[in-house]
Amino acid sequence: MTSKRPTIDDVARVSGVARVTVSRVLNGGPNVRDEVRARVMQAVEQLDYKVNPQARSLAGGASRLLAFVFASDPENDPNSYYESALELGALRACLALGYQVLVQNVPDQTPDYRKRVLDLITTQRCEGLILSPPYSDDVGLIEAVLAQGCKVVTVSPGGPGRGTTDGVGVDDEAGGYDLTRELLRLGHRRFGFIAGLEGHLSADRRLKGFWRALEEQGLGERDCVVLRGDFTFRSGTHLAPQLLDHPLKPTALVCANDDMAAGVLSAAHARGLNIPGDLSITGFDDAPVAAIVWPPLTTVNQPVKVLGQRAVELLVSRLNGVNSTPEPIFQQLEHAVVSRQTTGLA
Amino acid sequence: MTSKRPTIDDVARVSGVARVTVSRVLNGGPNVRDEVRARVMQAVEQLDYKVNPQARSLAGGASRLLAFVFASDPENDPNSYYESALELGALRACLALGYQVLVQNVPDQTPDYRKRVLDLITTQRCEGLILSPPYSDDVGLIEAVLAQGCKVVTVSPGGPGRGTTDGVGVDDEAGGYDLTRELLRLGHRRFGFIAGLEGHLSADRRLKGFWRALEEQGLGERDCVVLRGDFTFRSGTHLAPQLLDHPLKPTALVCANDDMAAGVLSAAHARGLNIPGDLSITGFDDAPVAAIVWPPLTTVNQPVKVLGQRAVELLVSRLNGVNSTPEPIFQQLEHAVVSRQTTGLA
DNA sequence: CGCTTCCATGGAAGCGCTTCCAATTGCCGG
DNA sequence: CCGGCAATTGGAAGCGCTTCCATGGAAGCG
Incomplete structure (x- = not known):
């Protein structure tokens, strides 16, 4: 001792x-x-x-504790780069700022998910919360947290979440638009789209951008089959056949994230398709898996780690009063289309 | 408020x-x-x-705080499933046991890495540490932590770490052996091996098992080219050419983890090789990437999430005195060869 | 020169809990 | 009927820190 x-x-x-x-x-x-x-x-x-941080927070009434809440169920989605990267960014920023971050996984199908989140405040005495999708658009939850006197920063809010509290994210709609423009440039006119889970509004914005690009070319609903996945590799492999066998005969499959795109790619391989000769495939996020699959995936990069870091910085600036703007701040970071080898001429 | x-x-x-x-x-x-x-x-x-946990720990002198220390540099290795899964398992177990876990990334090339780890004890008041490779075999570090009155559980210690404190892991040597037996059964006689980073002793045990299987067949050093990678996808792609172009003409490439195997696979694709027709490839860990690449990777499963969970349980049982066996405990979990589609007849 | 004002410092109280020890009660055998 | 012991409860102290308020002296002002 x-x-x-x-x-x-x-x-x-x-x-x-x-x-x-x-x-x-x-x-x-x-x-x-x-x-x-x-x-x-x-x-x-x-x-x-x-x-002694314990003594300090007892006396000072400030725990210097933040929490990062994420919903994805790791049993189902064992590879979520998005969450790990956010966490890592948050961890880094905290280290620099003298805060601690508690990581909490709260699957959103949990019936008492709201209680679970609020418990972080009451039980652990967290002073600030980072909410990732789909919680970032759960206005009811956000307001409940705020009502407890706990600050909130949302990551990638898709709409309603944005007006309620501070947030960070990229312009998902523009990302979807830019990517689709590229596909159109390559001559694609018939599409399949695998959207994300219901309630993940930022992912839906990607679809919105996609539609906008289509409309600009005079294309519309009849030129695309849309399905919903759950962001996992498996949902990509499961959904691919419906798209590939569809009478529309899409020449490009656009996926709301990289894991699903990897699943589609895998299903395409299993059918002996030549990628990108027979079919173009795109993802979103530019997760490591995008560079690992064969051929490497065309996708949209978003700086997820930086997002996590900025979220913490925003939170802390609210907590220590450096920032006291009354209206919510939204920090938008840059995205970029990364053209790799799963996209080619139609 | x-x-x-x-x-x-x-x-x-x-x-x-x-x-x-x-x-x-x-x-x-x-x-x-x-x-x-x-x-x-x-x-x-x-x-x-x-x-109020702060008040409790101030009064009781017990912080109920654990720390999980990992070395892999996320800039270099953005996809480390191994660490994320360990963390997740640890998080789960902590939730159940009323402990908190601080996640700390300490790259092991850091000159003052030992101080960084010890600071977790002095600054944050952690009562227990979970050390993953290569720290799990850094006896100097372990003893320094122990000397501070902080308990330690190592994950996958490869040798020296085992006798010093409690640990969890699989039998890496047997894993390497079992996998290699499978390759031998398929008729392979000339091998390439991409080992892990220096100092990661548990990964080296996989190589040891590999040799043992070879020796049983009367094969030896001249039948295998061994290179060292750094566990990343990139190191797999970089090292693959040296193996593929080697005069030995290996028919099977064995990698110390899945990411490197995925890298080798990617390099093989780039050369237009037919997998597993022209070449067999194996990984280790059964990370999600193993199922995502095409064709899916033959590998050795280890229950990483459970490892993280057990590590916490072991730690807590020491802390609350439930367990006070004088000699170190090592909990060995089961591994299993997972034959997928990157292995075939020689 | 007496007054206020500001700066630098310290004393005391108390954050919410646990630990140590004393007090009270009931019940035993002798 | 009494000392003794276990079971149950409470009083007081204090964990290491911050906050509030008081103090003394230097500086500023008409």
């Missing part, structure tokens, strides 16, 4: 000042002479003193 | 007992009459009281 850790009183004694003064120095408070500040810092150094 | 949260004193007042008694009930202490216990629980219910 270790000898006991030094406390703030030890520092105070060694540096010959009162406990409050040490506290002031530690928290960057004003009204401390430079000489005293230096003396305290030296004592801190000498004793290898670290504040 | 919320009205203030109820405290233990509120519960005491409502249930008409002293604060200590409430504390006893909350912590499942002995010597409380059933009638009183029920009364307290009812008050807790009625007030929707939740203990």
